[in-house]
Amino acid sequence: MMIRVLFFASLKEQLGTPNVEMETTANRVDELLQQLIEQNPRWKPHLQQGTLLCAVNQQLCDTEHPLAVGDEVAFFPPVPGG
Amino acid sequence: MAATTTIRIQEQDFSVADNYEQLRRSAAYGAVVTFTGLVRELVDAQLSGMFLEHYPGMTEKALQGISNEARQRWQLGPIQIIHRIGHLQLNDQIVFVGVAAKHRADAFAASMFLMDFLKTRAPFWKKEVTKEASYWVEAKESDQHAVQRWNDQK
Numbered sequence: 001m002m003i004r005v006l007f008f009a010s011l012k013e014q015l016g017t018p019n020v021e022m023e024t025t026a027n028r029v030d031e032l033l034q035q036l037i038e039q040n041p042r043w044k045p046h047l048q049q050g051t052l053l054c055a056v057n058q059q060l061c062d063t064e065h066p067l068a069v070g071d072e073v074a075f076f077p078p079v080p081g082g
Numbered sequence: 083m084a085a086t087t088t089i090r091i092q093e094q095d096f097s098v099a100d101n102y103e104q105l106r107r108s109a110a111y112g113a114v115v116t117f118t119g120l121v122r123e124l125v126d127a128q129l130s131g132m133f134l135e136h137y138p139g140m141t142e143k144a145l146q147g148i149s150n151e152a153r154q155r156w157q158l159g160p161i162q163i164i165h166r167i168g169h170l171q172l173n174d175q176i177v178f179v180g181v182a183a184k185h186r187a188d189a190f191a192a193s194m195f196l197m198d199f200l201k202t203r204a205p206f207w208k209k210e211v212t213k214e215a216s217y218w219v220e221a222k223e224s225d226q227h228a229v230q231r232w233n234d235q236k
Contacts, residue, residue, distance in 0.1 A: 009207035
């Protein structure tokens with residue numbers, strides 16, 4: 001299934017892209033992370049930062065959150081606030 | 083008429099006077115509290131400005147959620163939250179929170195609450211720009227403590 005993955009702030013700069021559209025078999029966010037790392041080994045240290053947050057369809061969640069067709073997944077650093 | 087919540091995320095500047103005029107339109111409310119946040123100088127670095135990024139869609143939802151929570155805690159009239167993004171210079175306005183209520187205690191408390199949650203729960207990221215370099219600002223523990231205070235009062 002196709003999943004849209006967004007990156008923000010420092011993570012976006014570290015990965016060098018604001019988003020990727022990917023065909024994936026991942027059922028959960030943690031599996032998706034694993035596939036992102038397999039496809040882009042250079043991203044490993046950045047995507048494995050312990051402080052990283054994730055959201056599915058614009059709701060904060062943990063990495064065990066299930067994925068469905070058309071979901072929008074986002075990864076970003078903790079929010080320092082406005 | 084249900085009180086309105088206005089949430090705007092924009093690059094352009096805003097007018098506190100115009101926002102205030104919108105908040106004071108109804109005779110049902112006897113108090114308006116407004117807060118404006120500005121880009122402040124840093125003590126230890128020559129800040130020349132900052133860059134703010136948000137998550138379009140999610141940020142608006144988060145602010146709407148925080149406003150709904152405030153309405154459950156206090157009796158409130160119109161709420162306005164305006165947050166700027168993009169490149170900002172020293173002394174520029176960044177954020178505006180305005181709350182109308184029947185009585186001042188609710189308006190004061192709600193605007194404080196909205197700011198505390200906005201600083202931690204709304205997805206905004208800040209990059210500080212100095213003459214030599216620019217770097218992303220990390221999450222602050224003091225802001226987390228400010229939010230904890232509200233949870234303790236529940």
